[in-house]
Amino acid sequence: MGATSAIEKTGRIVIIGGVAAGMSAASRAKRFDPGAEVVVFERGEYISYGACGLPYVIGGDVTADSAEGDDFERLVARTPEQMRGRGIGVRTNHEVTGLDAKAGTVTVLNRAAGRTSTEPFDRLLIATGVSAVRPDWAQTQSAQTPLGGVHVLRDIPDGQAIEASLQGANGKPPKRACIVGGGYIGLEMAEALHARGLSVILLEKGLEVAGRMLDKQLQRRVRAELEAKGIEVRCGTAVEGLTGTGHVTGVQTSGGLVRADLVIVAVGVKPNTALAKAAGARLGKTGAVAVNLRQETSAAGIYAAGDNTESLHRVTRRKVHIPLGLTANRMGRVAGVNMAGGDATFPGIVGTAIFKVFDLGVARTGLTQAEAEALGLKAVSVDVDSTDHAGYYNDSRPIHVRLTAEVGSGRLLGTQLVSPRHISVKRVDVVAALLHRRSTVQHLFDTDLAYAPPFSGVWDVLLVAADKLNRKIRET
Amino acid sequence: MGATSAIEKTGRIVIIGGVAAGMSAASRAKRFDPGAEVVVFERGEYISYGACGLPYVIGGDVTADSAEGDDFERLVARTPEQMRGRGIGVRTNHEVTGLDAKAGTVTVLNRAAGRTSTEPFDRLLIATGVSAVRPDWAQTQSAQTPLGGVHVLRDIPDGQAIEASLQGANGKPPKRACIVGGGYIGLEMAEALHARGLSVILLEKGLEVAGRMLDKQLQRRVRAELEAKGIEVRCGTAVEGLTGTGHVTGVQTSGGLVRADLVIVAVGVKPNTALAKAAGARLGKTGAVAVNLRQETSAAGIYAAGDNTESLHRVTRRKVHIPLGLTANRMGRVAGVNMAGGDATFPGIVGTAIFKVFDLGVARTGLTQAEAEALGLKAVSVDVDSTDHAGYYNDSRPIHVRLTAEVGSGRLLGTQLVSPRHISVKRVDVVAALLHRRSTVQHLFDTDLAYAPPFSGVWDVLLVAADKLNRKIRET
Incomplete structure (x- = not known):
């Protein structure tokens, strides 16, 4: 910035989403401009946690510091209180339900109080992450009364729900788990549930597990490891439905019925783009939010970062959507600096x-x-x-x-x-x-x-x- | 090489030294020009072995494939027979004792037969490695009857001699080992002898162990690890002599007498440069043989590679002498290709x-x-x-x-x-x-x-x- 240029006041920075990208952005923005007002709306109860650790909590590789502690809370790097201590306005259980880019406001639902308010912003970060894909066959019964024992794993409440199932909350503790999907969440959960003493069967629609990550030569070795440890793996198997009343009893597949009293649906994720669309921000070909290297969307003053956002692949020079924890943190830092008036760029990833x-x-x-x-x-x-x-x-x-x-x-x-x-x-x-x-x-x-x-x-x-x-x- | 240029015949390639650099060079030369005559003179019995593994053999981390096998021979990657099978003339127990660069000959002592012969070369590689430094105080008694239980560790016979001492060849098995020198051979041997049940004391002249490798902040942690495992470490302690008649009983130091019935002298190495000097090849400031990136010495047709040779440090752009296994192998490959008429360069090291x-x-x-x-x-x-x-x-x-x-x-x-x-x-x-x-x-x-x-x-x-x-x- 030249000596003669006016210093633009940062104004009010609003961040939607308080996990990896959102909290990184909040911290960086506040550090870059301590005078800026930074407000984070997180729809859940927890902020700033390592979602990648969830399978390891379930498997017993992450345990609370004290006997009374919740193992899942070990994943939390910083609490809302700690962030507030740094002058960052963190509001958990606050879901942003609407966005008016022209007016520069978001509509926020306080889920605890059931109240909605309108909040102004000067700069906005959309860090809404991804949701686990729930295929039609997993939408059994009704949304109000879903089939017990059927889970996805994206956030701490998902993990806590799986733990409750393992403790027998839905009846008796499960004995046979069926994991649908052989990507890394599915693979990590196969290990975790095996460690918890369940018999585990893993179903994969494609020809092999880890199919999107590796060439054929290596995919086989992953399956061999699973089988050597006693996991039954069925590739080329499509899921058609679930059986059970109240609680799941089995998975209907192209290869017949698989009995299971715990089902993990790990068939992929999709970016949460509703608010970006509402802002008029362009989505990329990948379906995730398109940004430039400064994490700016096509909508003025509105940034995106994290799992909902595309990044540049430095080997191919193409935009990709590979939602991973480190990438989310990096994007958040860059967005935070820029929203606070700085100039940072995210040079991209190489697909590690x-x-x-x-x-x-x-x-x-x-x-x-x-x-x-x-x-x-x-x-x-x-x-x-x-x-x-x-x-x-x-x-x-x-x-x-x-x-x-x-x-x-x-x-x-x-x-x-x-x-x-x-x-x-x-x-x-x-x-x-x-x-x-x-x-x-x-x-x-x-x-x-x-x-x-x-x-x-x-x-x-x-x-x-x-x-x-x-x-x-x-x-x- | 242009289509009109004459193909120079490689002629006879002679390599002095058959461990890392020498055997890499021999293999590469033969692969590059299968018609070349390649002869290797190795003064010892073994070729092509991983000297870095010696402390691990002594410590019990390397064991022979069969009960009858010699653990040390596990370090041998290729035998003379295997190399001869590839058309490389390997002569073990052959020591090159003289060199006439003008005449293009070396004088070779067949140590088994006690015969000397003159061998011609067209291209020569000097891969004579380093010798362990033996300070004056270690030269007790006479060269003919050295004090028992005092060892250096550079090659397989050194390792076998230490093993013989451990087995009680010099009397009864030793109980107290004194290691002189806190570089990595000294440190690795401290662990190895501790694993063999000896009480171990390590003496270092400098202020800390690993002093040449690390900044102070990290040196302390190395010593703490040694001490936590029960090794007594005395830094700032100079050795003045040995005690004992026939077999060592102690080490006289600036801090008093240290009782020991096994002493490992690990105070550094020096490049073996006598033959390079005889060839008229220039030595660098480091004291090791100077070469260009093609591993050519200043003497025409004479190459050097391995622990006796300098290399380029890519961070400082200076010549250094850091004798390590990978570097020796790399230099040997480059020398081998060039001696066989190819054009390879060794881009240098970064001091890893x-x-x-x-x-x-x-x-x-x-x-x-x-x-x-x-x-x-x-x-x-x-x-x-x-x-x-x-x-x-x-x-x-x-x-x-x-x-x-x-x-x-x-x-x-x-x-x-x-x-x-x-x-x-x-x-x-x-x-x-x-x-x-x-x-x-x-x-x-x-x-x-x-x-x-x-x-x-x-x-x-x-x-x-x-x-x-x-x-x-x-x-x-």
Whole structure:
């Protein structure tokens, strides 16, 4: 800002949604301009929590600090009281039900009091996240009296409802769980419910589990891990309905009836865009809210950030909708700074994702071979089976790396890893860093990666893969 | 190579030294030009082994495939027979004792037969590695009858000699070990001998252990780990001599006598440069052999690679002597291709190193704050104490990251990590990759690192450090 330019007053910043993006934005805005009024409306009871931790609370890997505490509340990073202490006006149980962009107001329902009010804003952030998809077959009985024992998992109340089912709130504790959907929520829940002693069957409509995340070569390994741990996996199985009266008793599928007294519906998410539409903000081809690098929507003074929002994929230079926690936090920070009069940009993502299912770690970044081909790129991949530590080291474990590059240019496009020592796949981050810096396979091969026998082979498996891919590129 | 240029015949390639660099060179040369004659002279019995694994064999983390096997031989990647099967003439127990660069010959002593011969070469690789430093005080008694129970650890015979001492070959099995030197060999041997049931005392001349590798802030944590595991550590303690007749009984130090019936001397290494000097090849300021990026020494037709050779530090653009296994392998590959008529270059290192001592992982890459300051760089560092997994995840462990950058430019200079889950410090590789690509702290902060609760916090500790360092740079 030049010395002669007028300082624009920030005015009233209103944020819709108080989880990852919303609270990041609120904190950043207040830090950037301590004089700004920042108000957050969160329709739920909790703010600023790690939704990615929900399956781990259910599985018993996250426990409250004290015996009286609610395990789910361990996911909460900051309470409304803490945020208010920083001068941020947090109003939980307040749902924004309407938006008038011209007037610069939102309509807010105080759910506890049942009262509606109109609240003005100078800058507005729409951080409304995503909702779990509930297919028609899951909408059994009526919305007022849904079938007991059927759950999605998006937020803390969803998790608490699953926990209540596990405790037998709907009758007796369940014994047989059916998980519908083999994406990572489904996979993580398979592990969690198995850990709780249930017999678990996982149904996937597609040909394999983790199908949207990995190439075929690696999908199989994920299923093998599930089956080795005693999860029954049925792929190519479409769900047609639920059975039961009052409480679920089974899932009707293209392959027959599956008995179950607990059903987790994990078939995907959809961005919550009603308020963005009401604001006149453009949606992208992905169906999520379109923004520029400053997180500005097409509607003046209105920003979007988080799971409801598109981001730029730095490898493809296309807009994508990949709702993940880190991305939401980053977008929120950028939006917060800009709403408070600063100038920040979100440089985009490279499609990194990671999950654990039982002992198996699974990670990816960039593009898979299938994704690259679908985009018309001439891509080539290699697969390497090696060990995560020196091969001769007793505690070494297998690791599989698939590495993908562009033919001709040698540009790195992506990698996928699986290993039965789950944290060994965190080396995906090396490729993520190189993708951000637009690198070639040779750049990866040249990298001075850390070596000692309890950490890797002298040639880390990523270097082995780069060497093999370099040769394949030369031969292609 | 242009279509009209004459193809130069490779002729006879002679390689002195058959461990990491030498055998990598031999394999590459033969692969590049299958018609070339490639001969390797190795003065020892073993070739192509992972010397970095030696402490782990002694500690019991590397064991032979069969009960009759020698645990040390598990470190051998390829036998002379296997290499001969690929058409590479490997001669073990052959020591090169002389070199006539003008004549293009080496003098070779067949140690088994006691015969000397003269061998011609067209291209020569000097891959003679380093020797352990043996200070005057360790040269007790005579070279013919050294004091029993006093060892260095560089190669398999050294390891086997330590094992023989542990088995009581010199009398009864030792009970008290004294390790002289707190670099990583010393630290790894402290763990190994502790695992073998010995009482261990470690002496370090400097103010702290791991002093050459880390800034002060992290050195202390390494010592704390040793002490917590029952190792007695005495820093600022110089060794003055040994006591004992026939077999060692103690170490005389600046702080008094330390009783010990096993002594490991781990006070550093020095490059074996006698043959390079005989060839008229220039040594660098570091004392190691100077080479260009093609691994050519200043003597025509003579190459050097491996622990005896300098390499280019990509962060400082200076020549350094940091003998490590991966670097040796890389140099060897480059030398091999070039000796066979190809054109390869070694782009250098960024100073990555990693080790484990008990449960603690320690890693670094680039420059420490102290190293940066010694080079006259205006550097700034931040320290972050966080967790390696999500803070709320029960199995999360502490991790400490120190991140260093250049004031003004924001250029990343290096990082140091310690964590009681040792493999969590392998994320050092992310910074190594970014250093290779000459990146800023902002580049690190922008990187889409993998997040799920069993792998990291939503902001990986590296991102937390980058954010903090960015702020500090702006304030500096």
